[in-house]
Amino acid sequence: MSHAATYRTVEEQLERVLAAVRARPAVTLPLAEADGSTLAEDARAVNAVPAFDNSAMDGFAVRFADVAAATESTPAILRVTADVPAGSPEDPPLAPGCAVRIMTGAALPTDADTIVPFEDTEGGLADSLAQAVVRRAPAAVGAHVRRAGADAAAGAVVLQAGALLGPRQLSALASVGVAEVAVAPRPRVAIVSTGSELVAPGEPLSRGQIPESNGLLLAGLAAEAGAEIVLREVVGDSGDGPAAAVAGAAALRADVVVFSGGVSAGAYEPVRQSLGGTMEFVSVAMQPGKPQGFGAAAGMLLFGLPGNPVSAAVSFEVFVRPALLRLQGRIRIHRPVRTLPAGADWRTPAGRRQYLPAVVDADGRVVPATRGGSGSHLSVALAAATAYAIVPAEIAQVRIGDPVDIVELE
Ligand SMILES: Nc1nc2c(c(=O)[nH]1)N[C@H]1C(S)=C(S)[C@@H](COP(=O)(O)OP(=O)(O)OC[C@H]3O[C@@H](n4cnc5c(N)ncnc54)[C@H](O)[C@@H]3O)O[C@H]1N2
Numbered sequence: 001m002s003h004a005a006t007y008r009t010v011e012e013q014l015e016r017v018l019a020a021v022r023a024r025p026a027v028t029l030p031l032a033e034a035d036g037s038t039l040a041e042d043a044r045a046v047n048a049v050p051a052f053d054n055s056a057m058d059g060f061a062v063r064f065a066d067v068a069a070a071t072e073s074t075p076a077i078l079r080v081t082a083d084v085p086a087g088s089p090e091d092p093p094l095a096p097g098c099a100v101r102i103m104t105g106a107a108l109p110t111d112a113d114t115i116v117p118f119e120d121t122e123g124g125l126a127d128s129l130a131q132a133v134v135r136r137a138p139a140a141v142g143a144h145v146r147r148a149g150a151d152a153a154a155g156a157v158v159l160q161a162g163a164l165l166g167p168r169q170l171s172a173l174a175s176v177g178v179a180e181v182a183v184a185p186r187p188r189v190a191i192v193s194t195g196s197e198l199v200a201p202g203e204p205l206s207r208g209q210i211p212e213s214n215g216l217l218l219a220g221l222a223a224e225a226g227a228e229i230v231l232r233e234v235v236g237d238s239g240d241g242p243a244a245a246v247a248g249a250a251a252l253r254a255d256v257v258v259f260s261g262g263v264s265a266g267a268y269e270p271v272r273q274s275l276g277g278t279m280e281f282v283s284v285a286m287q288p289g290k291p292q293g294f295g296a297a298a299g300m301l302l303f304g305l306p307g308n309p310v311s312a313a314v315s316f317e318v319f320v321r322p323a324l325l326r327l328q329g330r331i332r333i334h335r336p337v338r339t340l341p342a343g344a345d346w347r348t349p350a351g352r353r354q355y356l357p358a359v360v361d362a363d364g365r366v367v368p369a370t371r372g373g374s375g376s377h378l379s380v381a382l383a384a385a386t387a388y389a390i391v392p393a394e395i396a397q398v399r400i401g402d403p404v405d406i407v408e409l410e
Pocket residue numbers: 193194195197198210211212213214215260261262263264265266269288289290291305306307308309311376377
């Protein structure tokens with residue numbers, strides 16, 4: 001007797017997952033605690049950047065008309081009447097024929113319109129407090145002046161709701177005078193590995209046992225996607241471990257539970273057996289990652305990923321990561337897809353979209369991450385991968401030179 005496979009497409013399954021995502025109220029954090037968080041509201045500049053007209057060079061603030069004709073042989077000679085270091089509140093007057101010594105970042109005197117760097121004067125810094133002998137004319141009025149608001153005007157939106165905050169974004173917010181931000185709370189995630197064959201890494205292996213590795217994998221991937229890991233545990237194949245884990249996760253106010261293992265067609269499938277009433281178990285037209293469980297209960301999203309390590313990693317990438325990013329209101333929940341030529345031949349499963357751990361070689365071609373192939377148990381290949389090659393279900397064979405879509409993981 002044979003069973004014709006009826007697959008759900010990746011898009012259909014993802015649509016169901018994303019439809020179950022509910023946004024949570026924002027929290028306010030000081031900038032120093034917001035790295036990796038997602039903005040919940042547009043952030044606006046409190047002050048302009050630059051906040052005031054200032055000098056881009058160490059040198060002299062001048063009136064352009066006084067130095068416009070300066071040359072090596074006919075220098076403009078100006079009397080230095082004041083000195084303005086960065087941070088000074090002074091706005092010294094500048095009469096025609098005079099100059100103000102000024103440092104980078106100091107406010108441009110109101111009467112000045114141009115900066116002459118020390119390098120364009122005869123005396124340079126060494127002889128800069130009495131007179132400035134300008135031997136090269138500035139290119140134009142306004143040379144080396146950084147104008148107030150050139151980067152951002154006060155009140156302007158500098159980052160949109162849904163932006164990921166990293167070091168560059170946080171420093172931009174600091175520069176516009178923002179001290180704290182409204183962000184999405186970190187999704188609270190429980191990671192539950194299932195299988196009576198699993199032992200802790202480094203434990204001696206009895207026949208039939210393997211080291212538990214999905215817990216580290218999925219906890220790390222979830223953290224990379226902005227999650228806080230509130231629970232990590234391993235449950236055996238018998239009993240009601242998965243249901244107990246869901247109750248434990250709910251007690252910890254988890255938003256998401258990610259199971260691995262125990263979702264396919266065997267006799268001992270604890271997630272399927274324990275949570276069959278809460279989660280839906282389906283076959284998705286992808287390889288690896290065919291058997292998928294998903295459900296929502298007690299305000300939590302429950303994912304049942306297949307146990308094979310590559311299957312678990314790919315399933316996380318395709319379903320869990322977008323859900324975690326959507327939970328945080330992230331603008332972009334999918335990685336960019338690039339198309340590159342294949343650098344090797346490989347076979348792909350008929351009727352299922354392939355996600356192959358891959359690397360981009362020195363010639364910019366996509367090749368499998370290891371020679372081991374696409375087996376979903378090849379966890380060491382995963383360590384070598386920097387991308388997934390995505391091959392459509394209709395294609396059975398990739399040949400050198402064929403265009404291949406990839407998403408890069410780093
Ligand atoms: N008769 C069928 N058998 C299988 C089917 C099928 O359609 N019919 N699907 C196969 C596919 S495809 C996959 S993928 C796997 C998924 O199986 P499960 O999710 O039920 O996972 P397990 O059987 O529990 O484990 C599979 C494999 O992965 C290892 N594993 C599990 N958890 C971990 C962990 N935390 N760390 C490291 N390795 C883990 C486990 O030992 C197994 O080797 O089912 C196929 N079978």
